[in-house]
Amino acid sequence: MKITRFALRCAALEAILFSGSRALAHGYVGDRFFPPTISTDDPFAVDELALPTVSVVKNAGGDDGPGNWEWDSGFEFDKEIFPHFSIGISDTYIYQHFRHQPAAQGWDNLTLTAKYELWHNEEHEAIIAIGLEGDIGGTGSRGVGRASFSTLSPKLYFGKGFPEFGDPLWPLQPFAVTGEIGQSFPTSAADLNALEWGFAVEYSLPYLQQHVKDIGLPKPVANMIPLVEFSMETTENRGLGGLTTGTVNPGILWETDYFQLGVEANIPINRASGSHVGATIQMWIFIDDLFPKIFGHPIFGERS
């Protein structure tokens, strides 16, 4: 297959970053590895790279325009600047295929994120973080309907494993929850304020095999984490207060030493959330392990 220039540019970026020795591991609290999830953000202010995230969904036609098949491909890159404080950038290229008219395509608005890990408890495998997410208006393509105004969303993130389940309840110990809750503030009165909330319930088979009980799972099953994510938004004003839209996203993550591959179905919770089930596939590259001279540590200071 011919690899196009876009792919080669991504390869060059990764190759430049490649080099050799040790970095701290990503997303751990105590024995628990909290994987980066697909539909909701994780609570870690660490170096992360999601490349690519590809989703597809059939949009029903309506007041906003005719129905279409939408393919999105995006990236997210986060870098720890100070200990436990990171900044991130993400964007998505949108391709909308219409039946009887030319396709629309272009970049979504750029999203910038700042995140700080407030609190960890290794014994209880718990973490809390705060952050600010900014959707930068005018940076996306009007051809795919991106907003010209910005939206700011302060957020609270959390993660919790369940080592407290004792030996009699050992099958429950691999469960973990991560999630986020935020409040959006658009800079235009034309848009709604909304409560953005979501969480992921996951069952870590690697945690089961390595820390709780070796039940003889073969690979690659032993490296998989089944999960269900709930990604929601509840509007608060402009006559639409209390309307909740979102998706329920059952899926599976597959962990390797170098990357995580995830796939989820995106099931709308009601008619206002969509009329068709979509799908998302995502690859997280563990850049702190692959490029430890550059990643896996803050630019300033040392992680405690």
Added chain:
Amino acid sequence: MKRFLMNITGVILVSLALPAFVSAHANLDHAEPKVGATVNQSPKEVKIWFSQSVEPAFSTIEVFDSAGKQIDKKDSHVDKADKELLIVSVPALDPGTYKVVWHVVSTDTHKTHGDFKFTVKR
């Protein structure tokens, strides 16, 4: 659309291929006694196989009894024939539950750690 899909496929293939040229941290692959197992007799050794070769000078296994007292013979060593295998000797263990704590550095200097329990049957 075709070009869009080719771009995405190319990025995924390149991302999958690059890690083949580097190594990563050592994770527990399996252990003897097995993680969370109940054994009928006291083992003479606790063995852990890792997903990568480990550095002998910086890799240890410690075994603690239910009171938190370290009971292994403090002779952690990497197997001469298998650099992914770390071993520590233990004395004859009384019935009870034991906690195994491991710290390893893989040969490319990645650090990892973890723990698990096993039980000697009463």
